[in-house]
Amino acid sequence: MKIADRTFIISGGASGLGLATARDLHAHGAYVSLLDLNGDAGAETVSTLGSRAKFFEVDVSDTDAIAKAIEGTVAWIKETGKEIGGVVAGAGVGLPGMIIDKKNEPLALSSIDFVLNINLRGTLDLIRQALPYMTTNKPDGPDGERGVIIMIASSAAFDGQMGQVAYAASKGAVAALTLPLARDLSRFGIRAITIAPSLFDSNMTKMMSAKVKQSLTNAMEFPKRAGQPEEFARVVRDSVENSMLNGTVIRLDGAMRMPARL
Template sequence: MKIADRTYIISGGASGLGLATARDLHSRGAYVSLLDLNADSGASIATSLGSRAKFFETDVSSTDSIAAAIKGTFEWVESTGKPIGGVVAGAGVGLPGLIVDKKNEPLSIESIDFVLNINLRGTLDLIRQAVPYMTTAAPEGPDGERGVIIMIASSAAFDGQMGQVSYAASKGAVAALTLPLARDLSKYGIRAVTIAPALFDSNMTKMMSKKVKQSLENAMEFPKRAGQPEEFARTVRDSIENGMLNGTVIRLDGAMRMPARL
């Protein structure tokens, strides 16, 4: 799949890994549709990128909000003539909490719903609404490819720590749906790839204390540091360009296996 002169929908595109991805693809000639809840940041980024970028204020936990962003994106595609090349479902949250606390109170269902609605439901909702526009695009290249869906899981999907029940459940589900999604979309020439990063510099890790971040870095084998957003963006780029990447989860983690507790 080519990057230049194709449109890529990126949720969570106004910060962190999503923003790094948007900038990387844009620098290679892509048109980027940025979906994010942060209207001020999103609008500013789109303006700085210029005419090949468009921002849509989007709450991925709301079906109507996603629908409006998808509709706006495809109206933009019709005006530019630059077909959809892929979707990067990058919006995500983390809200730690033990399944039962020291007072023997269970984890609130509201906190569980908050994480699942954004990380899992929001990912699936974005994909299901974007795919009908991708299946009707003209196939490209000798394989007749129409696009690629890229999702973001986490190393927590495989070795989540204490207090990560909701987060690990949401990311584990994303990892699990990768292969069936690829199988569903194979007849249309659309691939599905999931990237599972470990500790990366992002808005989520910025909220960690220095002690917590250092403990996680100590669990890295090599290199012993947090990943950089640009390194994540390079993996997205390769997932777009390498047609043999399909139905798989790529661990991007410096051989890190998280301990049970910090």
């Protein structure tokens, strides 16, 4: 599928993996609609990328905020004539917590809801609101393709550590919904792919202590380091361009299998 002269909606697009993805797609001729909570970072990114970038301040757990961003993106597309080529659902959070603590207190439901509402509900909400504008695209190429949905899971979807019950549940759900989403969208010529990175340099990993980050690095087989955002962005680009990638979860983890505890 072509990247150039298509619009890509990227949540979490003003930092980390989302920003790297936005820069890479933009460098290959895409128009990028960036959804993020960080207004300053969003404004700075658009200033750097120029006229082929648009920013919307969005909390993906707020369905009305997503709706306004989609409406704004569609209005922008009417000006540019560059239809939606894909959605990259990159907004995500991690909030560790044992399901039962040392005081025999269960994990607060508000903590679970916070993670699920952003990582899972926010992903699905963004996708469902963008799809009506993708299913009506003119079919492109010999396969009649209309677009691609790219989601972000995590190594935690498969081997989450202690204290990651909510996070692993959210990312495991994203991995699990990939195939049924691809099946739902197959009749429209829209693909669905999930990328499951392990330890990558991002805003989330910047909050980790040096000890925790080193323990995770030690669990990497090769290369023995955190992944770089640009390496993630390359997989997103290939997922857009390679039409045979569909209904699958791509592990991008340096053969890492996380231990039960650090």
